[in-house]
Amino acid sequence: MIPLSDTTHSVPPTEPPTPSRHGGADGKIPAGRVVLMGQILVDLAVRGEALPTPGGDVWAIDEGMHVGGGFNALVAARRMGAEAVSLSPIGEGPYSSLIQAALAREGIADAGPRVAGIDNGFCIAFTDRTGERTFISTKGAETMVPASAWADVVRTMHPGDVLYVDGYLMDHPANREAAQAALHALPEGVRVVLDVSPVIGIPDGLPTRDVIISMNHREAQEIGERTADQSLLDRCVQPLGAAEAVCAAVRRPVVVRAGAAGAYVARPSVAATNARDEDATHVPTPRVEAIDTNGAGDAHSGVLAASLAQGIPVERALLLANCAGALSATVVGPASCPTREEIEAAASALEERADALEDRSGGEASAEES
Numbered sequence: 001m002i003p004l005s006d007t008t009h010s011v012p013p014t015e016p017p018t019p020s021r022h023g024g025a026d027g028k029i030p031a032g033r034v035v036l037m038g039q040i041l042v043d044l045a046v047r048g049e050a051l052p053t054p055g056g057d058v059w060a061i062d063e064g065m066h067v068g069g070g071f072n073a074l075v076a077a078r079r080m081g082a083e084a085v086s087l088s089p090i091g092e093g094p095y096s097s098l099i100q101a102a103l104a105r106e107g108i109a110d111a112g113p114r115v116a117g118i119d120n121g122f123c124i125a126f127t128d129r130t131g132e133r134t135f136i137s138t139k140g141a142e143t144m145v146p147a148s149a150w151a152d153v154v155r156t157m158h159p160g161d162v163l164y165v166d167g168y169l170m171d172h173p174a175n176r177e178a179a180q181a182a183l184h185a186l187p188e189g190v191r192v193v194l195d196v197s198p199v200i201g202i203p204d205g206l207p208t209r210d211v212i213i214s215m216n217h218r219e220a221q222e223i224g225e226r227t228a229d230q231s232l233l234d235r236c237v238q239p240l241g242a243a244e245a246v247c248a249a250v251r252r253p254v255v256v257r258a259g260a261a262g263a264y265v266a267r268p269s270v271a272a273t274n275a276r277d278e279d280a281t282h283v284p285t286p287r288v289e290a291i292d293t294n295g296a297g298d299a300h301s302g303v304l305a306a307s308l309a310q311g312i313p314v315e316r317a318l319l320l321a322n323c324a325g326a327l328s329a330t331v332v333g334p335a336s337c338p339t340r341e342e343i344e345a346a347a348s349a350l351e352e353r354a355d356a357l358e359d360r361s362g363g364e365a366s367a368e369e370s
Helices: 071-079 094-105 149-154 167-171 173-184 217-227 230-235 239-250 296-309 314-328 340-369
Strands: 033-037 040-047 062-069 083-086 122-127 133-137 162-166 191-195 211-216 254-257 263-266 280-283
Touching: 033 071, 033 149, 033 296, 040 094, 062 071, 062 094, 062 122, 071 083, 071 094, 071 162, 071 296, 071 314, 149 173, 162 167, 162 296, 167 173, 191 296, 211 217, 211 239, 211 296, 217 230, 217 239, 217 254, 230 239, 239 254, 239 263, 239 280, 254 296, 254 314, 263 314, 280 314, 296 314, 314 340
Parallel strands: 033 083, 033 162, 040 122, 162 191, 191 211, 211 254
Antiparallel strands: 040 062, 122 133, 254 263, 263 280
8 A cells, every 4th residue: 555645756747727707726725635545447338329128239339448536536527637646445456457547547556555466347338319328337446445545545635635535445344344434544634525325325435525426416306215214305306405404414515416416515504404595606607519428527526525625615616616527527437527628618618608698697787767
């Protein structure tokens, strides 16, 4: 195991983030690293018109083999110019070799534990004509973290670093225990971004400060169903209500990704007593024609984590993350996050549109008053 303090020299130097009016990269706040606590495996990606009926068979339109899982979020972080570190276990075999080569190619430090005698797993990812995806995965070395491996590394993290936690780890007992031990060893000043994933993985020991829990609307509804609280479940019908309700339930900041509708972020209020007392803020997203949503959530989470590591305020970080997720869905393939320049251009276009609408509304109001 390599302590994080020793990995900085093994990562090819990245270009410093471009200074902007939105903060970060101003010389006052040193940029942190994005550290993955989760799994990396290989995606066998297939596109087709639709899933076959039971017992049926269909021809694929396109196929490919890609390194996936938490790797996609780390690639997104690198696109933003952030330093990235993987703590995913690495096994022995052809898939493990593909993963190691991909990490090296992207300049991502490989600080994960080694697991002998077994290869990393793979995931069959099917994307239909609407862009919706369906998965079936195998379990390999990435699910077998030694008990203290992650804690030994996490305790060496520095203020400003962001620990990106992949909720899928909660599906694997060894990883779940290792993650919870690592969270108890988390130093002060290290931020956490948790993507709950379709398994709704929320580990014990999650800090109450410096944390963001991210999910899509479907996952938020699943959390509502698990609470057995009908009033909370009713609030989860719409993304806005879902953000407020889940925030009230977990008592931590929550981001609900709502596709073309953008995203909603809700923060717990000290005075709040129920979901209706939580106020969610809407963050817009570009309108695009999605052709492959596989990896869009990873792009969103990776850019969000990288932006926070660079000292960018939360709302601006979410705007950039929305743009990354939307643009990535216009390209086939899971690790399809656009460049920082493309992301910032899309964000600027959204801001200009919002300013124009505000000016128009102000002009109409003045005309009515006169």
